[in-house]
Amino acid sequence: MTDRDEVRAQYATEGNLLTRQSVWQPAEDGRDPTEIALAVVRASAPADILEIGCGTGAFAARIAQARPGAALLATDQSPRFVELTAARGVEARVADATELPFEDDAFDLVAAMWMLYHVPDLDRTLAEVRRVLRPGGRFLAVTNGDEHVADLRREGGDGPVVTQFSSQNGEDALRRHFDVVRREDVRPRAVFPDHAAAVAYLESSREDIAWDLPAFEGPRTYLGEGTVFVAS
Numbered sequence: 722m723t724d725r726d727e728v729r730a731q732y733a734t735e736g737n738l739l740t741r742q743s744v745w746q747p748a749e750d751g752r753d754p755t756e757i758a759l760a761v762v763r764a765s766a767p768a769d770i771l772e773i774g775c776g777t778g779a780f781a782a783r784i785a786q787a788r789p790g791a792a793l794l795a796t797d798q799s800p801r802f803v804e805l806t807a808a809r810g811v812e813a814r815v816a817d818a819t820e821l822p823f824e825d826d827a828f829d830l831v832a833a834m835w836m837l838y839h840v841p842d843l844d845r846t847l848a849e850v851r852r853v854l855r856p857g858g859r860f861l862a863v864t865n866g867d868e869h870v871a872d873l874r875r876e877g878g879d880g881p882v883v884t885q886f887s888s889q890n891g892e893d894a895l896r897r898h899f900d901v902v903r904r905e906d907v908r909p910r911a912v913f914p915d916h917a918a919a920v921a922y923l924e925s926s927r928e929d930i931a932w933d934l935p936a937f938e939g940p941r942t943y944l945g946e947g948t949v950f951v952a953s
């Protein structure tokens with residue numbers, strides 16, 4: 722989904738995002754994309770940090786804990802999400818990632834967690850991130866792959882979601898703007914307590930799809946697919 726109006730409608734309020742986030746558990750081997758991303762922040766020891774597409778501010782709040790001395794600014798296109806992030810005590814403002822209202826070389830770490838698949842112009846956004854990063858700065862970008870809950874989507878009557886910035890194509894996109902790109906791939910687990918929770922997850926994306934997930938009893942687990950990219 723990259724249409725600005727659809728993205729604005731999806732993230733005008735937090736309900737759908739919280740429904741989706743509530744099901745995620747680490748991979749079977751214990752690895753978790755958010756924890757891997759936080760480890761990158763700790764290891765980089767950045768002084769000036771920008772998050773774009775911060776959502777409700779959960780990751781920004783974790784950064785603030787991990788790097789209490791750093792200057793942290795969280796941004797999102799959604800006024801409601803900026804309000805929720807500020808309520809966590811994080812400095813937050815409305816900003817469009819395709820047109821960052823910051824000077825060149827202003828940050829030494831920029832984070833984009835599960836948001837680059839939504840921007841209307843991916844290359845322009847990546848060029849903006851490159852511009853506001855200092856030489857030697859790091860770009861942390863986390864995203865999903867084509868097989869993300871794809872089995873659930875197939876059983877529900879549709880297929881995988883293929884986006885403009887995924888585990889499959891994200892590295893090539895980053896290499897157009899950055900010299901070095903590292904990646905760590907993870908298969909987190911979506912754990913649904915029951916059939917209704919799985920349907921609620923599918924419906925939360927507000928895609929124009931009449932989901933028809935066959936009934937099942939008890940809990941069920943589906944695999945996600947995610948990648949943590951670090952570009953510099």
Ligand SMILES: C[S@@+](CC[C@H](N)C(=O)[O-])C[C@H]1O[C@@H](n2cnc3c(N)ncnc32)[C@H](O)[C@@H]1O
Nearest residue numbers: 732774775776797798799817818834835836839
């Ligand atoms: C899937 S949510 C992820 C939110 C948060 N990063 C997280 O991991 O929970 C995508 C976020 O990107 C934001 N977003 C989408 N397009 C944007 C744009 N062009 N500029 C800034 N934020 C954008 C949405 O408002 C939403 O908060």
